[in-house]
Amino acid sequence: MQLLLSRRSFVRSAGIGAGVAATGLTNAVVAAAPPIARRAPGLPDAASIAATDPAMLSAVEAASLLQARKLHPVELLDACIERSSAFDGATRVWVRTYPELAHEQAERAADRLAAGNAPLICGLPIAVKDLYAVAGLPLTASSRILDGNIAAGDSTVWRRLRDSGAVLLGHVHNDEFAIMTDTLQVGNPWHIDESVGGSSGGSAAALAARFAPLSIGTDTGGSLRIPASRCGVSAIKPTFGRCSKYGIIPVVWTRDHPGPLGRSIADASLLLSYMTGADAFDPVTAIAPPVPDGGFPIAAVGGDKPLAGKRLGVPREVTERLPAALATLFARFLDLFTALGGETRDVTMPAEPEGLLSKDAVEVGLYHRQWADRLSSYQPPTAAIVGMGLAALASPAVDWWQLARARASYQRDYNRMLEDSRLDAVVLPGAITDGLPRRTAAAVSILGASTVPFAWANYTGVPVLSLPAERSAVTGLPFGVQLGGRPWAEAELIAIGLELQAAAPVWRDIPPLSPNARALPQVSVCAPGPGPDPTNTGAAAPSFSFVPTTSTAPI
Structure with a gap:
């Protein structure tokens, strides 16, 4: 290099x-x-990293080489573009790429790195879910409804990443308006005919295929964790309010969580450190505690029993429904936790209050009523959900407020479960089925019943890691787990994930993706849309919101 x-x-x-x-x-x-920069805390030693193709580097590996000035940002960017061009004919993750803009950003990142004081994320290419506004670039939510839409400004998350030197490689597909839990237009790098999950399916597939070292998505009802599990990558759904939602096309304002994905938890943690911070446009962010000095952890402490004293709750009512191959993988994951010194305890998750989904429907209708006369332009499953949302707007306001109160009570029940059992986290599967063929996948709505518990984390607002836990002996497909903690306790949760991945680095497995060339769709920056919202749609959030709490007091 x-x-x-x-x-x-x-x-x-x-x-x-x-x-x-x-x-x-x-x-x-x-x-x-300029003199070679000192090794940044937590990054691997640049001298220990061997790779002939920069696209195969993890984010922390690439950051180490960039900081040591042994890798040029343009070299890394070009490797990602070349690999995408050679393989994305099968996966088709990219909605649009921005090579001209990306090369300009990579050159600016090189100048900052040469000066020796660049942030750790500087020069790293990022794949962005097609919900995040970037001024002067198309923003379509993977929907015909927004054909020709140009963002009026930057989402807060992207602005923070850009200002830290990140490189925008392109927007990737999600399910239409991120409403369903699948992304049927994207092929799984592990098996093209298999589902990638959703709605952040393109974000996860781009990582698994080695098209980019980092990506960002959102999670409203599992939309980070489902694709991370199906694609064998890692993700962090932060506490609600840790990352600003401003400038992101909403699904449900009061449970949308922007979050990072990486091949490893170290990668995702590195990215999360640069996504966070108070934002006047999203007032919930003002109550978030500060990020730890130096950012969230990106390296395991190690040792013989690094998880000694840690307790993990296991909801057996969920895990007992796993097919045999996945049950074996889940058991191995628990064995790894205990081998590293941890302890597991059986727990029962609190029951979600009935009717919460109907409250969500009101929020869906509130946003999509701006296109109420264009229902036929949506995909049929999306149109059905939008129609439900529009109908829900007629429900009495008191119903919404009663359900908001029930949700607050539910979050405290969850906190009390952790406290009563003295738990550091709970663990749940990231999938119940061993694979899901795209041709038969019936996308499950966020407003419908799901066979895998995911909404618990969105209703409580707590942070959750998604960790790959080996691959099925039957299908060869990845399987992941959810590791959920206490509100605002991202650092403690990440520390657990780092130890588990250091002991069993299954995230390094590379899918057997065959070359399938594609001329990537390329777009240049143009004049921003009129706004006023950065998305150039009526996406401004209402003035009320859910606020996470660490309280265990009953309501």
Whole structure:
């Protein structure tokens, strides 16, 4: 891999000594480069990283090489674009790519890295779910409804990532308006005919296929955790309010969670550190505690029993429904936890209050009523859900407030379960079926019954990790688990995930994806839409919201 030099530095350096060739990195050029940066805390030693294709690097590996100036951001970006072009004909994760903008951002990242004070995320390419607004670029939510829509501004999350030097590779597919729990237009890199889950299916598939080292998605009812499990990657659904929702097309304002995905929890944790912070446009973010000094952890502590004293709750009423192959993988995951010093306890999750889904329907209707005269332009399953939402707008306001109170009570019940059993986290499967063929997948609505518990984490607002836990001996497909903790306790939860992945790095498995070339759809920046919301739609959130609490007091 080449030594990191901005092209401007390279040109300047090329004239300092006789015999300096413009086509190579001679001793004179190396001598003219800025001094090599010290190893950043938590990153692997750059000298220990061996890779011939930068696209195969994890995010923390790539960050280490970028910080040490042993890898140029443009080299990493080009490797991701080349791999996407060679393989995305089968997966079709990209809605649009932005090579011109991305190369400009990569060059700017190189300048910051050369100066020696760049954030750890600087220079890393990111795949962005087609819900996040980026000024002057299309934003379509993977729907015909928004054909031709141009974002009026930046979502807060993307603005923070951009300002930290991240590189926008492109927007990836989600289910239409992220309403369903599948992304049928995207093929699973592990088996193209299998479902990637949803709604952040493109975000997870892009990681598994090694098209990008990082991606961002959202989770309203499992939309980060389902695809992470089916694609064998890692994700973090943060506490509600940890990341701003401003400038993101909503599904349900009061339980939408922006969140990071990475191949490993270390990767996702690195990304999360740069997504967070108070935002006046999303007032719930003001109550979030500060991110730990230095960011969320990205390296395991290690040792013989690093999880000694940690207790994990296991809801057997859920795990007993697993098919044999997945039950074996789940049992192995629990065995790993105890082998590292942890303890498991059987628990019963609190029952979700009846009627919560009808409250969600009101929020769906409130957003989509701006296209009430265009129901035929939606895909049929989406149209049915939007129709339900529009009908729910006629329900009495008192019903909504009663359900909001029931949700607050439910969150406290969850907190009390953790406290009474002295738990650090609970663990649930990330899937109940061993694979799900795309041709037969009936996308399950966030407003309908689900065979896998996911909404518990959105109603409580607590942080959850999605961790790959090996692959099925029957289908060869990945299987993941959910690890849920206490409100605002991302750092403690991530620390557990880091130890588990250090002991069993199954996230390093690479899917057997065959080459299938595709001319990637490319778009350049144009004039922003009129707004005023960054999404250029009526996406502004109401002034009321759910607020997470650590209280265990009954209501």
